[in-house]
Every structure is written in C-alpha cells, then in structure tokens.
Amino acid sequence: MFKMCLSSSSMLFLFSLTIIMLFPLSVTSFDITKLLSEFPAYSTYSNYLTQTQLATEINTRQTITVLAVDNSGMTPISGKPMDVIKKILSVHVILDYYDDKKFQNMRNQNVTVTTLFQASGQAKGQEGFLKLTDLSPGAVTFTSASDPNGPGADLVKPVLEQPYNISVVQISTVIMPPSLLPSSNATSHAPAPAPVVSPAPVESPVPETIPFTMPPVPVVSPVPVVSPAPIAGPVKSPVPVVSPVPVSAPVAVPAPVPVMSPGPVPAMSPAEAPKNEEGAKSGVMKSDANNALALFLTFSSIYVLLSTSAYNAYS
Numbered sequence: 001m002f003k004m005c006l007s008s009s010s011m012l013f014l015f016s017l018t019i020i021m022l023f024p025l026s027v028t029s030f031d032i033t034k035l036l037s038e039f040p041a042y043s044t045y046s047n048y049l050t051q052t053q054l055a056t057e058i059n060t061r062q063t064i065t066v067l068a069v070d071n072s073g074m075t076p077i078s079g080k081p082m083d084v085i086k087k088i089l090s091v092h093v094i095l096d097y098y099d100d101k102k103f104q105n106m107r108n109q110n111v112t113v114t115t116l117f118q119a120s121g122q123a124k125g126q127e128g129f130l131k132l133t134d135l136s137p138g139a140v141t142f143t144s145a146s147d148p149n150g151p152g153a154d155l156v157k158p159v160l161e162q163p164y165n166i167s168v169v170q171i172s173t174v175i176m177p178p179s180l181l182p183s184s185n186a187t188s189h190a191p192a193p194a195p196v197v198s199p200a201p202v203e204s205p206v207p208e209t210i211p212f213t214m215p216p217v218p219v220v221s222p223v224p225v226v227s228p229a230p231i232a233g234p235v236k237s238p239v240p241v242v243s244p245v246p247v248s249a250p251v252a253v254p255a256p257v258p259v260m261s262p263g264p265v266p267a268m269s270p271a272e273a274p275k276n277e278e279g280a281k282s283g284v285m286k287s288d289a290n291n292a293l294a295l296f297l298t299f300s301s302i303y304v305l306l307s308t309s310a311y312n313a314y315s
Contacts, residue, residue: 036168052089065169090117091116096113103140126144131148
C-alpha cells in the first residue's frame with residue numbers, strides 16, 4: 001500500500017514537472033510569418049520581415065505587439081535600401097502587449113512606448129520610441145517620438161491576438177522617422193535649414209588713374225673735342241726704313257806686283273865699278289817705282305770697295 005502511494009506521488013510529481021516545463025514553451029512559441037501567412041493582405045509586410053531577419057528577432061520575444069501594414073500601405077518604403085527598411089519596420093514592433101481592449105481603455109492618454117529599434121542599440125535620441133495618442137475611444141494615432149508633429153498612422157483594426165504574448169494590429173501607413181531616411185528622401189516636415197544670406201558684395205574702390213608723364217630726359221652736353229696742339233717747327237718726315245744692303249760680290253783685288261829682289265851684284269872689278277854704279281841706281285829706282293805702284297793699287301782697291309758700300313747703304 002505504501003509503495004502504491006509512493007508510486008502515485010512520484011507520478012504526480014513527474015507530471016507536474018512536465019507541465020511546468022512545457023508551459024513556458026507553449027506560451028512563448030510563435031512564428032510571426034506563419035501567423036501572417038493566413039492573411040494575404042499582409043504578404044509584403046511578412047516578406048520584408050523575413051528578408052530583414054526581423055522575424056527571427058520577433059519570435060524570440062515573450063511579449064510583443066506588431067503594427068502591420070497591408071500591401072497598399074507599404075509603397076513608401078518600396079525600393080529603399082534593405083538596412084533602412086529594417087530600421088523602419090523595427091519601429092513597428094512594440095516591446096509590450098497592446099490588444100484592442102487595451103487601446104479602447106487609453107482614455108485620451110498620450111503614451112510613449114519602446115520599440116524593437118531602441119533595443120537594437122542603433123537608435124539615436126528618440127528614434128526608438130513611439131508616441132501613442134488616444135483621440136477618442138478606439139481612435140489611436142502612432143507617431144515617432146523623434147518627430148511628434150510629423151505625419152503618423154492611425155489604428156485600423158486588430159488582426160490577431162495571443163493574450164499577453166503577441167498582438168498584431170493593422171495601422172493605416174508606414175511610420176517613417178525622418179532621421180532614418182537618406183538625406184535625399186527626407187520628408188518636408190524635417191526642420192528646414194535657415195537660409196544662408198550671403199553678404200552683399202563690397203565694391204572695391206576704383207583706383208584713381210594718374211596720368212603717366214615721361215620724366216625729362218637729361219641733355220648730355222657734348223664732350224669738347226680737344227684740338228691737337230700745333231707742332232712748332234717743321235715736321236720731320238719719318239726716317240726711311242733702310243732696306244738691307246745686298247751683298248755684292250767682292251771686288252777682285254789686283255794681286256800685288258811681286259817685288260823683284262835684287263839679284264846678286266857681281267863683284268866688279270875696279271875698272272868696272274863706274275859702269276855698274278849707274279846700273280845699280282837705275283835698278284833701285286825701278287824697285288821703288290814698283291813698290292809705289294803696288295801700294296797705289298792696293299789703296300785704290302780699298303777706296304773703290306768703301307765707296308761702293310757707302311753708296312749702297314744710302315741709296
């Protein structure tokens with residue numbers, strides 16, 4: 001009996017433990033794309049969730065509200081870069097549970113809620129928050145907290161609910177914070193930069209034109225020419241250049257007349273002495289005449305030679 005009670009208690013404990021372990025899985029297990037596949041009007045929205053991998057992030061959340069847009073309302077983000085589309089659609093995921101009943105009970109309140117874009121860590125300022133405004137019971141508008149006065153979206157209707165886990169509601173159009181768009185596609189609601197007034201051009205004064213006057217050219221007085229001093233006395237003509245004297249052939253000097261030496265005087269006898277004395281005198285005279293003639297001819301030759309040289313030197 002005791003064993004049966006123990007066995008029943010063990011089985012109950014194991015069953016309870018199994019229920020506890022399976023209960024969270026049954027609560028948090030949902031697939032957003034599978035849920036939206038039952039509504040063809042949101043096929044474009046569902047495809048973008050898959051392409052940007054936002055569906056995977058949504059499926060890991062336990063409490064979430066998805067603001068879905070039908071195919072006709074997805075036109076504003078068509079053709080934009082995929083990273084921009086991901087940021088915009090992550091703003092459409094509220095990290096809290098809002099079903100139709102909760103929207104009806106807002107009672108003219110303004111509520112700021114956190115979105116999945118804020119949880120991504122990429123948001124700047126108020127980009128990751130939405131402002132919910134209840135205009136009348138059931139009439140709720142959604143605007144970006146970073147641009148509260150910009151165009152927003154209106155609540156259209158609830159789509160599906162899994163209480164306190166996931167709620168999908170339809171809004172009228174895509175909510176696009178201006179700061180998430182490329183600068184060329186920013187909406188006109190972004191504050192326009194103040195026009196830059198360029199300063200009026202300052203006219204520079206026209207420089208006064210001063211007539212250019214040629215300075216007087218100094219007159220250079222001519223240098224006085226010094227007249228040559230008069231030369232006193234007659235001008236001597238230049239000394240003529242004496243051309244070299246041609247060498248004349250030497251004048252043949254007449255050979256001196258040989259002086260005849262007196263021959264031996266024969267011994268005269270006393271009887272012949274008077275006769276030979278005259279002969280001796282005449283011989284001496286002839287010898288002197290010959291010597292004088294030779295000396296005359298020698299001086300004559302020297303004179304002629306000197307005269308010829310002097311003439312050639314001065315001619």
